[in-house]
Amino acid sequence: MKRILILGAALAGLLAAPAQAQSPDTLLNASYDIARELFADVNAAFVARHPGKTIDQSHAGTSRQARAIVEGLEADVVTFNQVTDIDFLVQNGFVTDDWQGDFPNQASPFYSLPSFLVRAGNPKGIKDWGDLARDDVKIVFPNPKTSGNARYTYLAATAYAKETFGGDEEKVIAFIDKVFDNVPVFDTGGRAATTTFVEREIGDVLITFEAETRGIAKEFGEDKFELVVPSVSLLAEFPVAIVDKVVDKRGSRELAKTNLDFLYTPEGQTIAAERGHRVNDPAVKEKFKDQFPEVRLVTVEDVFGGWEKVQAEHFASGGLLDKIYGER
Template identity: 35%
Template sequence: MYQRLREIRARSIFAGLLTFTVLTVTACSGGNDSKSAGGEEASPTSDYTKPVHLVNAVSDGTAELFKAIDGAFVPYWKERTGQSAEVEQSAGNSSAQETAVIDGTIQADLVTLGVGIDIDAIQAKGKIGEGWQQRYDYNSSPFETAVAFVVRTGNPKAIAEWDDLVQSDAQVVVANPATYSDARWYYAAPWAVSLDQSPEDQEAAKAYVTSFHERVAVLAQDDASAETAFLNDNKGDVWVTTESNALRVSNAEGKGKVDVVVPSVTLAVEPIVSVVDANADAKGAREAANGYADFLFTEQAQTLAAQHFYRPRFASVTEQFAEQFSEITLLTVDDNLTGWEDLQSALFADGGLYGQLPAK
């Protein structure tokens, strides 16, 4: 039907009417599907003489990356449409951002949060349309990182794999999932690795996560506190965090002090993006918000992601950073587990495994 409309639109007698119709359908759909990521022409219905102000709510671990992407989007959008754009960023842990968008504390036009269920919660309140995660490739995750280890220079505990960590006497520094929702990935990783080794054996996975927790010497308030404890306060032997965090630190203040270890099999950490349809529609910013989400799937944004130590989705960009990213097997919550809803129930919800682990 859409193709037929495009054909008819080409006929000049119906051009004006059908341009309006097609653009209305686009606006109601919440943006482009995965085939359109980074590609479709901007709709001519917007008043490009008026500047647009977007609010982008992100997880704080991705804040620096999104500052760079925000800055790149503004000239991209100006060149593409002639419209001046401004992007305001709000950063916080994923669940806090979810709550703030739901209660209206943050009038976000876009969210890029730690896990999909946080965006599902916003969708359940009617602010995001159904099927939001199918709008873009990779389940609407424009780039990824991995759960990894930061160790002292020379790796004195010889930690290379998850088994090495779980079976060692190493002291672990890690953020607390109870106070920092993005840290759910760090406890989900040993769960996923164990199930990859012994599929369907959840008792073994529980034991594996419990053994990991036994190694924890510092359960920090958030990633920033964990970094301070490990790097500045010299606590622990291993800091469990994301590969992007690890590479950032090892190339800056931790240079010469730490090494980065990425296990050969570990869990992918996948930030997820969605337009907040109701907010963007209310302020007439839907097209620009869609354009921003599209922009994340362009080579320019993918390159920025790699420069900030996130693994890009484009092979053409990955090839340019081959020395930066080791070849590993990345497990995903959707492909190797049964989705975040089940994982949340098993590990982090009331009655889940994490709440049964000894207090730290």
């Protein structure tokens, strides 16, 4: 079995990565910041079924990854955590605009939701989004300007506020502004935020994908942390796509498709579920149902009118996120 290489997240490292592979038997998967362990497992299983193939990994915030690809990172496939970053690749001619029809479930093999990780005993009694605006609560999540993970947190908190305040925009903005005020440091990506919370012991609650909260507790000690699922959260899909401009140049399209198809197989779905992701395969979903508590999930489409509208109103230059974040 050939090596499975996990590359560093620094942009210089991304551009210098051995991603410009000379052989179509080697792929580079550009993925999101906290997916290292997931894809280490996925790639090992994939290579075991496809001897002689090599899957290299690159990890960073997905917005950063998308920019790196446009600037020269030759990733054959992307496994991101928000649609807008793949749309950025579409706009720049790297991915075809019908990419969501290439794989099932709108090209999202598994899903998760923004959730909370608190310290053992939950000393601050944090149960729901409303607690994040309290004066005595310090929150850790990454910078929404660079992290898809954090954008889901921002949108989930906004969705909660819209419901709580009956759509009163002034109250919604004031709530989000207070939440941002309670963040002592904005790291660039989800893994750095985890380090801040777990190793530097900063903050009362870490907000990240539910899958990550499970992994942290398992790795660092379930006696040290508690998982808290809020009353409502936002469906977080994990879209995948073939980077057409790269695979056509390298002749790696067949392997790229086979690699992403593997995520939808029972084996791929089982690995995702074991790593704390909610999956769509009926048999695998049933097997792991006791692992995932019930939660009411809202969608970007239902609350915000879709990703295109979210991008224009919240994430574009001069949008609502800029106005809130710019006041920090």
